Amino acid sequence: MSKNEVLLEVTEKHLNTGLRGIPVGTCRTSFVTPSEGVHYCGYPIAELAAFDPEDIVYLLFNKELPNEEQSAAIRQDLSNRAAVPGDLESVLKNLPKSGHPMDWLSVGIHTLGMMETTNNWKEDALNLIARMPRLMGLIFRIREGRGENIPSDDTSLSMVERFVQCLDLPNADSEKMKKIISTYLVLHMDHGGGNLSTFTGKAIASSKATVYSAMAGAMNALSGPLHGRANQSCLEFVLKVGTSDPAEVEAFVRAELAANRPIFGFGHAVLRSEDPRATVQFELGSQICPEDENFKIITTLREVAPRVLAENPKISNPNANVDIASGALLHHAGLTDPTYYTTFFGWARVSGIGAQIVDERSVFRDGKGLPIYRPKYIAEGQNLRHVE
């Protein structure tokens, strides 16, 4: 079966394959095509990249782009929900600094849920989205030992401005940082219904656990090296390349392949051309940081790696994926520690996963919601004497 074929009959050969290609439901927020990548509610991502994150939150929840009035209303609504209803700082200050930022993110989301849960799917999802900027800013500051004198949250600001204000990174160009993070958030908010973190979040919510429990679980799924943590690995890879000289980069790529190591930032399970989310970030980088060393490395990689990877016929897509450029841009913005990068991915995904949970819990089946997830497993290698 080809990867994009819709499977209508499950046979033995499909068992133990991680549900790959097996349809399990429908998705109202996004889909991915091999040529144009992810679409949110029908719009190709390249058309949405310049919108503010608040407008895309509106799109994912309402399935249409906001007009001017609706755009102002969603910003006001998110501002109204933004205040964290408890002492989140004290909880974060007691977490082990050795813990990965994704573990902090998961604990932080759980903590927000313990502070306030309305048990209304949409209310909780929007409250969490509105509180993410503060949680993100606090995680950075407290983990990095800058946990004192944190400015109070100015909830009248946009989501990205609130994060940047809380972060208060010395010597950072906050305008560039806002642009890079805003674009990053929009590009990463959703990616179909079946990616592991989204699927996990929806599966947990199907037990009628809270949005916060479901989202914390989704973040745990996202933290794995085969999923969201590829984001972190990509910049680590770029730093390892260490040169933008085309001949040296080519020698490096060939040596990595010879050693059976992946060329990070290239290839995709569904896309068959360059991911438009990579294209958008390359355009942004060429506007704001063309001379940045890491940006120069990824620009050379973008020219060299597809040519080398294409020599191997089993590689379905030798082109750049979303992760190639995001790390270099975040690094340029002053966010130089790649171990944090997956938390931005998680922050963005809270919107898509939240909207999908709301659909599955309160829209599908005429508003009744899906039943609890319960795929079938077939017994194997057990004492089956008592089975009729």
Ligand code: AMX
């Ligand atoms: N470097 C080295 N080998 C690669 C490769 C790459 N960039 N892309 C594909 N391959 C290999 C695969 O490992 C696989 O080898 P195998 O047959 O020995 O298992 C073979 O080529 C065929 O793979 P495929 O059908 O083209 O892709 P896939 O669906 O199996 O894997 C992906 C997709 C992204 C995991 C893979 O391209 C990869 O490992 N890329 C590098 C890591 C990376 O950038 N990850 C970020 C992914 C971003 C995203 O998807 N959001």
